Amino acid sequence: MKYETVIGLEVHVQLKTQTKIFCSCSTEFGRPANENTCPICLGMPGVLPVLNKKAVEFAMQACLATHCQINPCNTFDRKNYFYPDLPKGYQITQLNLPIGEHGHINIDVAGVKKRIGITRIHMEEDAGKLVHGENEDQGKSYVDLNRTGIPLIEIVSEPEIRSPEEAREYLSQLKAILEYTAVSDCNMEEGSLRCDANISLRPIGQKEFGTRTELKNLNSFRFVQRAIEYEVERQTQVLxxxxxxxxxxxLYDSDQGVTRSMRSKEEAHDYRYFPEPDLVRLTMDTEWIERIRKTIPELPEQNRKRFVTEHDIPEYDAGVLTASQPLANYFEECVSLHPQPKTISNWIMGDLLHELKNDDREIQDCPVTPGSLTDLLKLIDKGTISGKMAKTVFEEMYQTGKPAEEIVKQKGMAQISDSSAIDKMIDDVLTANPQQLEGYRNGKEKLFGYFVGQVMKASKGQANPALVNQLLKDKLTQQ
Ligand SMILES: [Zn+2]
Known part of the structure; x- marks a missing residue:
């Protein structure tokens, strides 16, 4: 380890407003191309932008939830560049007086806690999207301006992240905070959360930063981690x-798992920023800021601490369960129906999240509701089914959405807890295995396990194992 890795992240987040930041066009995703447009977001000459108050309030919430100081005076600036998806020829953003500064996010990587500073959060508008033709359309490009003018915040971290794992953790904490405050749906597939990473290496002990490269548009947590890992490795070799x-x-090529040069510094844009003359400065009084502060709900960090103290589950479990608010709610709903938090946490972290991950589904779309999961756990408690059977039942519940009891009945899976039935099976097994029985009597006590196995087999795995053990012991000591 000769070098220290220095990473800073810039995260663009789409705010969950109904309408765009400077006009009243809808922000709905997936509409036909160019349907959500008007003269303002199409950049027609002579039109004037009007700032969306709700976008400002969402941005304020994001600032307060990440411990940023809100600047009582905000200004907007023009960032000039030409690109076909930017009809105005400039993007309205905030350069000198952004909405928030000096915040932080706490992260925990494998038990090591750390605070990552947030330099600034500023508001801006999104650009449109170019669609490049394929097959017979090869060589043609189209522009879709539905996204032009969608309200964004850009969250810039201090260069305090030191590993790809820390970068991933910072991002997942940030995403959880934004979801808890409901300022964004953070849907990475729809581009509501996009990440750029600045990476450099420096010899350990050196204060000055090394030369950095910027990775653009990383659109999944996994890619963020892998792309940074690759880039650290590449820079190490270069040095x-x-x-x-x-x-x-x-740019990161996720198919090949490599990063490729997109443009060098010589080609970098000079944006010629200047104050946006069409928007007045935005002043936020204390009363407004305090009113917004009151709307901040319990955040993931507080939620985690509460789960540990209130439900007595390990910190690790609490971390997994508060990765998203719907997941935390799911857990708490289960606990309210069946007050065994650790058992529930095990089921959620194990079988449930496993199935969801396989399916690429979110907890909101989980076919097993808290009510049906806890019904299953109650069947285990009553001794109707074993813990092992419950796993099979759970899989079926997940696939079909049927209640546990119905599956147990249909499959004839109920555990046999009728002692006379088990007694009969034990008798049959002992009669069928006279040699082993004699061996056992002559001191080969290991054969006890063999008899248990035979009885379980005879019951097709449905006999209550504890009862089999007990009845078998009784019988062998009697005779
Ligand atoms: Zn518009």
Missing amino acids: DQGDKVIQETR
Whole structure:
């Protein structure tokens, strides 16, 4: 380990407003191309932007939830560049007086707790999208401006992240905070949360930063981690060979698992920022800020601490269960129906999250409701089914959405807890195995396990194992 990794993340988050940031066009995702547009977001000459108050309030919530100080005076600026998906020829953003500054997020990587600073949060508008034709459409490009003018915040971290794992954890904590406050749906597939990463290496002990590269548009947690891992490895090799890292923007190719140069510093844009003349400065008085502060709900960190004290579950479990608010709610609903928090936590972290992950589904779309999960757990408690059977029943519940009891009945899975029936099976097994019985009597006590196995087999796994053990012991000591 010769080098220290220095990572800073810039995260763009779409705010969950109904309408765009400077006009009243809808923000609905998936509409036909260019349907959600008007002269303002199409950049027609002479139109004037009007700031969406709800977007400002969402941005304020994001600032307060990440411990940022809100600037009572905000200004907007024009960032000029030409691109076909930007009809105005500039993007309205905030340069000198952003909405929030000096915040932080607490992370925990394998038990090591750390605070990552947030430099700033600013508001801006999104650009449109280019669609490149394929097959017979090859060589043609189309532009869809539905996304133009969608309200975004950009959250810029301090360069205090030191590993790909910390980057991933920072991002998942940030996502959880934004979801808890409901300022964004954070849907990465729909582009509501996008991440750029600045990465550099420096010899351990050196204060000055090394030359950095920027990875653009990482759209999943896994890619963020992998892309950074690859980039750290690449820069290490460059430095080891005595070469210099070139300051450039790189793209991550998730199919090949490599990063590729997109543009070097020489080609970097000069945006010619200047104050946006069409928008007045935005002032936020204390009363407004305090009113918004009151709307901040319990955040993931507080939620985690409460789960540990209130439900007496390990910190690790609490961390997994508060990764999203719907998941935390699911857990608490289960606990209210069946007050065995640790058992429930085990089921959620194990079978439930496993199935959801396989299916690429969110907890909101889980076919097994808290009511049906706890019904299953009650069947185990009553001794109707064993813990092992419950796993099979759970899989079936997940696939079909049927209640536990119905599946147990249909499959004839109920555990046999009728002692006379088990007694009969024990007798049959002992009669059928006279040699082993004699062996047992002559001191081969290990054969006890063999008899248990035979009885379980005879019952097709349905006999209550504890009862089999007990009745078998009784019988063998009697005779
Ligand atoms: Zn519009």
